[in-house]
Amino acid sequence: MQPTQRRLANAIRALAMDAVEAANSGHPGMPMGMADAATALFTKHLKFDPSDPHWPDRDRFVLSAGHGSMLIYALLYLTGYERPTLDDIKRFRQLGSPTAGHPENFELPGVEVTTGPLGQGVAMAVGMAIAERHLNAVYGDELVDHRTFVIAGDGDLMEGVNHEAVGLAGHLKLGRLIVLWDDNNITIDGSTDLSRNEDVVARFEAAKWQTIECDGLDGGKVGKALEKAIADERPSLIRCKTIIGFGAPNKQGTAATHGAALGAEEVAAARVELNWDLPAFEVPDDILTAWRTAGKRGSLDHAQWQDRLERSGRKDEFLARQTGKVGDAWLKPYLDKLLADLKSVATRKASEMALEAINAAVPATIGGSADLTGSNNTKTKALEPLTADNYSGRYIYYGIREFGMAAAMNGMALHGGVIPYGGTFLVFTDYARPAIRLSALQKARVIYVMTHDSIGLGEDGPTHQPIEHLQSLRAMPQIAVYRPADAVETAECWALALQSDEPSILALTRQNLTPLRTKAAGENLCAKGAYRLKAAEGARKVIFLATGSEVEIALAAAAKLEQGGVGADVVSMPCTERFDAQPAEYREDILPDVSNREILRVSIEAGATFGWERYVGLHGLKIGIDRFGVSAPAADAYDYFGLTPDKVARRVTDFMKTRGMK
Numbered sequence: 234m235q236p237t238q239r240r241l242a243n244a245i246r247a248l249a250m251d252a253v254e255a256a257n258s259g260h261p262g263m264p265m266g267m268a269d270a271a272t273a274l275f276t277k278h279l280k281f282d283p284s285d286p287h288w289p290d291r292d293r294f295v296l297s298a299g300h301g302s303m304l305i306y307a308l309l310y311l312t313g314y315e316r317p318t319l320d321d322i323k324r325f326r327q328l329g330s331p332t333a334g335h336p337e338n339f340e341l342p343g344v345e346v347t348t349g350p351l352g353q354g355v356a357m358a359v360g361m362a363i364a365e366r367h368l369n370a371v372y373g374d375e376l377v378d379h380r381t382f383v384i385a386g387d388g389d390l391m392e393g394v395n396h397e398a399v400g401l402a403g404h405l406k407l408g409r410l411i412v413l414w415d416d417n418n419i420t421i422d423g424s425t426d427l428s429r430n431e432d433v434v435a436r437f438e439a440a441k442w443q444t445i446e447c448d449g450l451d452g453g454k455v456g457k458a459l460e461k462a463i464a465d466e467r468p469s470l471i472r473c474k475t476i477i478g479f480g481a482p483n484k485q486g487t488a489a490t491h492g493a494a495l496g497a498e499e500v501a502a503a504r505v506e507l508n509w510d511l512p513a514f515e516v517p518d519d520i521l522t523a524w525r526t527a528g529k530r531g532s533l534d535h536a537q538w539q540d541r542l543e544r545s546g547r548k549d550e551f552l553a554r555q556t557g558k559v560g561d562a563w564l565k566p567y568l569d570k571l572l573a574d575l576k577s578v579a580t581r582k583a584s585e586m587a588l589e590a591i592n593a594a595v596p597a598t599i600g601g602s603a604d605l606t607g608s609n610n611t612k613t614k615a616l617e618p619l620t621a622d623n624y625s626g627r628y629i630y631y632g633i634r635e636f637g638m639a640a641a642m643n644g645m646a647l648h649g650g651v652i653p654y655g656g657t658f659l660v661f662t663d664y665a666r667p668a669i670r671l672s673a674l675q676k677a678r679v680i681y682v683m684t685h686d687s688i689g690l691g692e693d694g695p696t697h698q699p700i701e702h703l704q705s706l707r708a709m710p711q712i713a714v715y716r717p718a719d720a721v722e723t724a725e726c727w728a729l730a731l732q733s734d735e736p737s738i739l740a741l742t743r744q745n746l747t748p749l750r751t752k753a754a755g756e757n758l759c760a761k762g763a764y765r766l767k768a769a770e771g772a773r774k775v776i777f778l779a780t781g782s783e784v785e786i787a788l789a790a791a792a793k794l795e796q797g798g799v800g801a802d803v804v805s806m807p808c809t810e811r812f813d814a815q816p817a818e819y820r821e822d823i824l825p826d827v828s829n830r831e832i833l834r835v836s837i838e839a840g841a842t843f844g845w846e847r848y849v850g851l852h853g854l855k856i857g858i859d860r861f862g863v864s865a866p867a868a869d870a871y872d873y874f875g876l877t878p879d880k881v882a883r884r885v886t887d888f889m890k891t892r893g894m895k
């Protein structure tokens with residue numbers, strides 16, 4: 234006799250409570266409450282093949298309620314993925330085990346995205362659904378025809394970012410997106426009545442979603458709801474009424490099951506309640522066999538898809554796009570043309586010019602902006618909007634949804650086949666920051682086009698002028714911040730960002746900049762992160778380190794010092810992270826290890842000086858802005874903050890005097 238769906242679900246419940254018990258840490262309640270719904274999804278509806286977790290046409294599954302990580306670990310084990318093994322599950326949350334506290338995309342191939350910061354799973358799923366529709370429009374049903382399923386908790390549907398994501402998904406009519414809401418009325422603090430009285434279903438309907446309600450503890454009913462969701466053209470919310478910790482007789486339905494081990498006594502009681510008379514971590518053969526059989530459901534689909542790929546005539550192109558590798562063949566011809574006709578342009582404009590070449594050469598790019606298209610210069614001429622009527626478009630009007638945009642771009646990048654870039658003002662990285670952090674953690678190749686990168690934006694004033702942003706973003710691991718100084722550097726930085734396997738942030742100016750790189754270099758000079766743009770003519774006494782718009786100020790200040798017989802190098806430092814990664818000899822050549830009395834190091838950046846002592850030393854000179862900005866035309870603001878060649882040169886000379894330098 235086949236085990237019932239409920240018995241299959243109980244295997245998830247048992248593994249979840251046993252793993253949390255062994256770790257004495259973790260969240261049993263959510264997996265126990267959603268076990269029946271997840272069983273319905275994984276045994277009947279989800280298209281996947283555990284033998285090839287990277288099959289491009291698999292359905293994507295996102296456990297947005299990432300604290301319930303044991304749910305996905307149990308599902309991957311039961312359906313027959315190579316990892317996690319049962320031993321991995323026994324080592325839940327331990328050092329070196331892939332069964333990390335929250336699901337990490339870099340630990341287990343079956344985990345599509347890292348989740349845990351609530352709300353972001355839903356928002357990344359929107360990006361995955363966008364990528365799917367886009368690639369479907371490019372390659373057709375034969376090669377791209379899958380869905381994105383999400384399990385979201387109350388927390389996911391309270392977080393602000395879900396509002397952005399839900400609005401965007403409804404607008405783009407992402408019918409391939411299906412969210413199962415674990416409606417258990419419980420969060421950490423207790424009942425959801427403590428903090429919510431909104432009508433969640435009505436909200437989704439207002440955003441043009443289909444909504445379906447069902448008993449989440451009845452796998453058959455969840456299955457029917459899934460069928461209805463799949464059949465509809467709109468994105469769907471399935472409200473699954475559940476009981477947190479279902480099966481733990483004394484604690485279920487309470488916040489006590491949310492985030493702590495149930496305790497030996499309650500686990501024993503749950504085993505009786507669930508009729509699960511087995512030692513910890515043991516799954517009966519008939520149940521494991523049934524799960525493994527369910528895990529093979531997709532193999533025929535997969536084989537047929539492979540056949541279609543072979544016969545498509547587009548196999549190489551399709552697979553190349555999946556690998557995400559991008560060449561930089563566009564760069565040299567572009568630079569040749571640029572150098573032949575140099576003009577003063579803002580780096581945001583230079584970025585647009587580079588993008589004209591990039592978007593023509595790299596069909597995988599999908600651009601966008603959070604309602605600042607004309608300011609971020611992110612839309613190139615040939616890009617059509619990606620809309621509900623035309624998913625083949627490559628430009629997304631994200632609306633004023635910076636966080637939603639960034640999270641969607643993470644989902645797109647992790648889906649694969651597309652390279653998302655998107656813009657807003659640099660100051661609003663604050664609005665997107667939690668998703669930028671997840672780009673970095675997940676190594677999602679997202680390119681952030683962040684314009685208006687200093688007080689140089691002028692009259693919009695302190696609310697819009699970034700100060701601490703550059704340094705705070707540089708403090709984040711696994712993401713590169715680029716601040717190019719002119720059009721040539723901008724193109725070089727774009728090439729580096731495209732070829733990286735990590736996310737990048739391009740910080741670009743609103744104001745025009747003088748061309749500084751006027752001759753072909755024969756190599757990408759920005760690749761080293763910092764390079765000597767001008768060598769001292771007189772005996773070297775000063776090394777200027779500058780980024781972006783301040784490089785031309787450093788050059789002019791250096792020229793003044795040279796007139797007074799003080800030799801000064803000017804180092805352009807578009808990317809500190811890359812410079813830090815250079816061999817010691819190179820770094821020593823650019824910044825020799827001598828005292829600041831011999832050679833004074835001076836940093837110039839129109840932002841917080843915090844951290845520049847890393848390069849100029851404790852006794853170096855840091856020129857920047859350690860307060861909020863001012864509302865004034867750019868030139869006045871620069872003058873006000875002492876960022877002019879005259880004022881910089883004078884400060885350096887005075888500083889040298891007080892330090893007793895000649």
Ligand SMILES: Cc1ncc(C[n+]2csc(CCOP(=O)(O)OP(=O)(O)O)c2C)c(N)n1
Nearest residue numbers: 263349350351386387388389419420421491
């Ligand atoms: C952005 C964010 N804020 C706070 C948390 C901490 N946290 C983890 S789970 C949770 C409660 C979530 O409630 P719900 O989604 O209903 O999960 P359930 O208790 O039903 O499992 C909170 C506040 C988090 N993970 N992410």
Ligand SMILES: [Mg+2]
Nearest residue numbers: 387417419420
């Ligand atoms: Mg809840």
